[in-house]
Structures are given as structure tokens and as C-alpha cells.
Amino acid sequence: MRIDPWSSTPSLDYARLRDEFGIEPTDKVFRGLPEPPPLFRRGVVFGHRGFDRVARAIQVGEPWAVLTGLMPSGPMHFGHKMVLDQVRYYQSLGADVVIVVADIEAYATRGLTLERAREIAEGYIENYLALGLSADRLQVYYQSERQVVKDLAWRLGKHVNWSTMQAIYGFGGATNLAHVMAPLVQVGDILHVQTAKMGGPRPVVVPVGVDQDPHLRLTRDLADATRQFKVAPNPNGPGLTVSVSGAGSWDTLQAVFPKALAERPPKGAEDDSRRASALKDLTGRVVADVIVKELGFDKPGVQVNAPHGVVTLPAATASSLAAVDEALARYEQRALGGFGFLAPAATYHRFMSGLTGGKMSSSRPESHISLNEAPESGRKKMAAAVTGGRVTAEEQRRLGADPDACMAYEMYVYHTVPDDTRLLKVREDCKGGVILCGGCKKENAVEPVGDLLASLAKGRDASRPLLPKVVRRD
């Protein structure tokens, strides 16, 4: 099974996806979150990679960020609203919010002009603000305009080869090169949040649909592959080990630390003795500046194996691994010319079905309700949505209906019935034949959707003047 980020979304077996790709279930990491919103409580956000790091930052009150992107290829509909609902929650918890408009990707993979892509994107941003995203601690940018993002795509491209891109994305001889570059630009999007100018190394979460997982795996691999130090549980005893990447040979070491080692070339030495002196230098610096000075470990307890580039911290606890890792990442960026990118976390949400059953698609208006649609049109579509009801009222009273086959019920779960008790009651009444579809839909989806569409129209008018503030043109 391969996940293709550019195909229309297949119906997915989420449990199987999790098992096959090593995506973790969310229940444990979401448990400690303050007042998680419905999408989190109801398993719509069903999987994650590396969210523990973000959960920890939230708990200890350290800085963190959320970045997500939008593909400006069609109108913004309820399926797209889910990401925004998550971002808004993260913003309320104190995250810096960065939103990228994937205009390069739309150009490379969907045949849009950059101008058209930006126009469509503005409609999304207006809706984001109208839906309650605050303009403070928020920035939106265009891929095509942010130089550091494109630079990272090139620089990190050095660490990926063609076979890997083929294996991940199924690229072949006919794939255009802009499309080949698009995933690397996305890697640049995600990682540039941790550059010094954007706030430095810190936990970042990327909430996306599960179709984006290939990009997230690539990004996390590249973040790890470019780290200059690796922290792990000590394999030979208690505590942690910190090891220098590329310690095995002078060439690899120099490739990992081009700047740090260019500063003081030990002239005239053979490769082996250069390597030995470089490792002595690097381990010495990291122990003095990070392990002792910043993290407060007792110098006599720290064991340094300089020839292997390994430092052992027998007194460290497993729970301090994240703190050690983050201090090292900051040091790499600040003092050693490294990227210092922490592997970003990702969360994955399920996709909504179309109103008529089957897939929800931007290109089929009857399958979705756009957030820019007239309230009356939204109401009509909602009222016509496929339900899990019976053919006659009599039958439904006798046999009950099936909420799990009902597109209206899906709307309640994802968007229109935030109260869990109420949702559960609807579910039971539905199964028990206590309620009929017409009334059920009207109350729980048709009216709320109509009201939301009406209030969004007003909210967009109010938010339009904020656009120049939130959309950064650099």
C-alpha cells in the first residue's frame, strides 16, 4: 500500500494505515491536553508521529509552534475546516501559528498559475479569520515568496537521492522536475519554522490529512539525518548517550560539521589524527557548553569516549532525553553551523465523506458545502444528504437507522454537534428508531450549517482588512 498525496483520497482503512506505517494512536498523547476539542475527543484526529515532544512543551510551558499548509486548488469546504479547528485550538494553547500557501505545489502539480493560486488562498485566509483564528501570533506566507524555504529545499535535497523519491512517491521518467521538487519545498516549509529568524529549534506540530504522511516521513528523516548529535538511551547501562554524527571517518565528520571544523583545521595532520583532534574538540565543547553549563550535569559523572565521539550521562533519566536533545539542537544551530532541526510532530485526521456518499471532492459541488456558499444553498445540500435511514417512517420506527452510514451524522461528529452527550443521545435515538431523518437533519445540521454560513459571510467582511497584516510578503 502506498499513500499518494496527489491522488484523490481513497477510502482508507485507518487502523491498517496506522499499523502498516507506524503511525501512533492519539489517545495517550491527547489525554493530558487541556479541554481537547471534539475532533480530538472523537478520534477524528486518529494518529500522530512524535506528538510527545509537543505535549511536553505544552505541559512545561516552553515555546512551540504549529505549521500547516493549504493547497489553493478549489473552494474551501467543510473538509478543509478540520485543520483550521485544530490550529485554532493550538493557538489558544499558546502556539506560534504559521500557515503556508502551497502556491508552488499548486503550480507544479495542479497546473495553476501562481497568481490564481494566491487569489484562491486569500479566500481561505478570510475564512480562517472568520472562523476565529486570531491575527496575533499568526503568519501566512506564500511558498514562492519565501527565499529561506526554497534554499532549504535545495540544501536538504543533498541528503535525498532519486531512488528514495521514487520509492516514496512513485515518481518516474515522465514526472516533471517541479513536481519532484514540491515535496522538498514542503520539507523547507515545515523546517524553516525552526530557523533562528523564526524562533529557533523548538517542538512543531503539523496537523494534516493522512495523505500528507509521506511528506512528514521525509521531513522527519531529513531533520534526523542532518542532526550533528544524537541522543539515545545508554545501551550499556543506565542513563543516556550523546554521540557525534559522522564520527567514523574524517570525511564524514567534516561533512557533518563543515563550518565548525573549517574554523580550526589542524594543519598538516593525517586524516586519522585530524579526526581524533576534532572529536576531542567536539566532545569537549558539548560537555562544557551544553551538558555541564546549560543542563547542569555534574562534570565528574560525565564519561567521555572521545575517540568514538560518545559521551555517556549515567545520571540522566529517560525522561530527560527530550530536554537533552533540544539543548543540543539549539547548540548545533547557535555554535556549530548546523541546522539543529528537531524532527517535527505530525497529526493525522480522517477525511469526511461526500454528502452524496463516496468521496468529498472540491471538483464536485454536490459532494461538499463550500464555506463561501449562500446559506440557503448550504441548507438545501445538507437537507438532501444521504442518511442511514430506512425507506419508510414505519420501518425506521420499528428497526431503527444507522448513524454510521449517515452523511448528516458525520457532519454532526465533525462540525455541528460539539456536545458529546447530545451527540450520543442522537446516536441512540437514531439506532432505536426514536427519531426520523428529516427532523434529525434539520435540527442538527441543516440549521447549524445555514447559521454558520451566514455568520461566516459577515466574518469575512470583518476580517478582510486584516489580510495585509497576516500575509507576510517576505
Ligand code: TRP
Ligand atoms: N501538500 C499540502 C497539501 O496538498 C500543502 C502543504 C504545503 C503543506 N506545504 C505544507 C501542508 C506544509 C502542511 C505543511 O495540502
Ligand code: SF4
Ligand atoms: Fe442520520 Fe439522524 Fe437519520 Fe440517524 S436519524 S440516519 S443520524 S439523519
